[in-house]
Amino acid sequence: MATDVQMPAPVCLIENTEGELRVNQKSLEILSSINKPVVVVAIVGLYRTGKSYLMNKLAGKKSGFSLGSTVQSHTKGIWMWCVPHPKKPNHTLVLLDTEGLGDVEKGDNKNDTWIFALAVLLSSTFVYNSMGTINQQAMDQLHYVTELTDRIKSKSTPNKDEVENSSEFVSFFPDFVWTVRDFTLELVMNGKPITSDEYLEIALKPKKGKPEEVKMFNLPRQCIRQFFPKKKCFIFDQPTHRRKLAQLEKLHDSELEPEFVEQVENFCSYIFQHSNVKTLQGGITVNGPRLENLVLTYVEAITSGDMPCMENAVLALAQIENSAAVQRALKHYEEMMKERVQFPTDTLRELLDIHATCEREAIEVFIKDSFKDVDQKFQKELANQLEARCDAFCNQNQDESTKRCRALLQDIFSPLEESVQKGAFSKPGGYGVFLQMTKDLKQKYYQQPRKGIQAEETLQEYLKSKEDVADAILHADQSLSAKEKDIEVERVKAEAAEAAAKQLEEMQKKTQEMMDRNEKSYQEHIKQLNEKIETERKQLLAEQERTLALKLQEQKQLLKEGFNSEAQQLQNQIKALEKRLNESQKRRGCIIC
Incomplete structure (x- = not known):
């Protein structure tokens, strides 16, 4: 039975060194040991905005992910912390803290979009x-979301009749x-209080006007609305006086603003209760080894100059998983x-019946663990x-039977062979005695079990x-006439x-039983x-x-x-989705037969 992975501190999952992304081997070894389903929470944002503090809170720790206290960005690449899920037994919570976007010290921010x-x-x-409010500046800083269509593919070779690539994102985006x-603002609109979710919804509303004039305003909002299936917003007051922010991870909750403490608790509670298990297209549940393979597949695609493709990643994962599923089934x-x-x-049928039961169980093991088995390869x-x-x-059953039967025959017929060697049957009437003794020993042999x-x-x-021995005894028996010997x-x-x-007939029966088995x-x-x-069709x-x-x-x-x-532009996507x-x-019903 799988045990919870013990990680006293985060480790780097994907290193970002001198503009190159590399996967850290130690982190892969940790993921490969997690056989439980994983809930993966990733946080991104501009550098020095306090991302790591929230992730440490989700981990149930005061420290772990580096907070830093200066204008320098501390986190480089993507760091990972795997902890037992606090609300879902037999699940692992995987926290991913990313390096700050837009770090001025990096000079070249080409990897920000990849992160x-x-x-x-x-x-x-x-x-x-x-930080601050969801205003146009915040939206401009979120330009990375508008670049996703140039960085990610949902399918390797989209058909010309299919909806455009980006419309597929909503089916597998988090x-x-x-x-x-x-x-610092009050959540009030037109004199009435609003929730943080309503605040986000208002902030994501597009602006009317000429396309060329409102494009930059509307594009990030449109991407967030269309790509992500579920949206939620949390606001946080300043945690404490600015002079104390440098020691934030050392401060007790009683030293922080009560509203901030409550807001953080609400955020953590929501993540624990509502964050789903990571799944792939087709309802495939992701565990540690599967997440490990996704990391390798995506980073390899990026470093080789390709676009990470969701379909290719699933197929690559399927190759590994299905091969392992075959071996597990055979082992079972x-x-x-x-x-x-x-x-x-006692019979071939007995063995084949046991085989049929074990085979059925083996197929169940394979079917349970396999997916995307193209052409049932x-x-x-x-x-x-x-x-x-x-x-x-x-063959083993046949060999074991032959081995046992030969040993029995050697043991049972040894008195007969000793009598032959002593010449006990070389006398008148000896052939009849030989036949009777042979008959009695055959009967004894038949009575032996298994x-x-x-x-x-x-x-x-x-x-x-x-036969030669029996023939010699027959022809040497002087009590029998020539005619009697011919008859015998x-x-x-x-x-x-x-x-x-x-x-x-027995061989033909075995052949038929083997054909029936097939x-x-x-x-x-x-x-x-x-x-x-x-x-899978239902999924x-x-x-x-x-x-x-x-x-x-x-x-x-949009119509509202x-x-x-x-709204009319969306209609083409909707028609294509309805067709599919x-x-x-x-x-339904058109299944392999």
């Missing part, structure tokens, strides 16, 4: 931290939380077969591997090896032919695959319905505010 984009791609809740620090099969099979089995590999392992168990599927074949093989020879031949026919295996794979496809439908609902809500809001042309939704609904 911003990575925070969006990796998180399930994205916190944007700013929830958006705007935190406003040192807020091997362990269960070894636990349940007692060699040799990995499931086909699993099917081939299971068939090969079943054949190996069948000889396995090779019992008759091994017996016939043994008797055939003694024919009888022995007929008996041998009957045994051979019986063996052939058909049952195929049907079991199809059955579980169809169930998986139907589950896709839910995602498409959610995206469509958000687009319709945004269109309704009188932005008819902007209808196609997904029609696919």
Whole structure:
């Protein structure tokens, strides 16, 4: 069972050194050890705006992420702190603190947009931290959101009939939380008090006017409204007197402004209660190893000069996960077969029935852990591997049976062989005594339990090896006439032919049982695959319905505010989404058969 990862302090996840982004190996080792679902909260904002203080509070610590107390930016790259989730058992809270955007000391801020984009791609809740008020200056500083369409792709090769790339963002972007620090205004509009969420909604309203005149005003607002599915706002009073801010992390709550303490508690409570588990398209839950692979995939794309692509990241992750799922399924099969099979089995059917049960469980293990198995490549590999392992168990069963039967024959027929060596049958009537003794020993052999599927074949093989001995005893028996000896020879031949026919029939039966096994295996794979496809189809439908609902809500809001042309632009996206939704609904029943 997975245990909570112990991190006494944050570690650097993505280093930003001299304009180069690099993944820190130590942080990847930590993520690889977290098998629980992760809730990922990332915070971004201008440098020296107090982001790290909020993240330390979410971690339940006074210190950890570097706060600093000067105009210098302390955090470089993206730092990570993984802690047990305080409200969700068996979940891990992953906190990502990013370097301050717009740091004047960096000189070259080309990586700021990438830091911003990575925070969006990796998180399930994205916190944007700013100072003062949400005014045009704050919006101008949030220009990074307008550059996301030039930095991120949702699909590797969009079809020309599909909605534009950016309209896909809402289906996999995180929830958006705007935190406003040192807020000095009163939350009042037209003489009536408003909530912080209403304040954000008002601040995000576009401006009417000629497109070329209002473009810079409207673009960041439009991006936030259209990209992020859920938006929330928190305002914070100044925590304490300016002279004490340098020791903020050392101050007790009683030394801070009560309103600020309460506001921070409300923020933390909201994050703990409402931040979702990180998921990928298709409802794929992200754990530590999956987050590790996403980090590697996105950073590799950036450093190689490509755009991080959500679809490619999921497919790359699927390759790794599905390969591992095949191995876990095979391991389960091997362990269960070894636990349940007692060699040799009395019949092939007994072994194949156990195989069918273990195979079904193995497929369940694979189906549970796999996703995006394009063309069922990995499931086909699993099917081939299971068939090969079943054949190996069948061969082992056959070998164990042969080994046991030969040992039994050697033990049971040793008195007969000793009598032959002593010449006990080399006398008149000796052949009859030999036949009777052989018959009695065969009966004793038949009575032995758990000889396995090779019992008759091994017996016939043994008797055939003694044909020359029996023939010599027959022809040496002077009590039998030549005619009687000829009759006996024919009888022995007929008996041998009957045994051979019986063996052939048994072989044909085994062949048919193996063919039945292959058909049952195929049907079991199809059955579980169809169930998986139907589950994924329902998840896709839910995602498409959610995206469509958000687009319709945004269109309704634009029409309400009188932005008819902007609402009409959304109509093309809505039509494309409706078309895709209808196609997904029609696919019901069109499952592999």
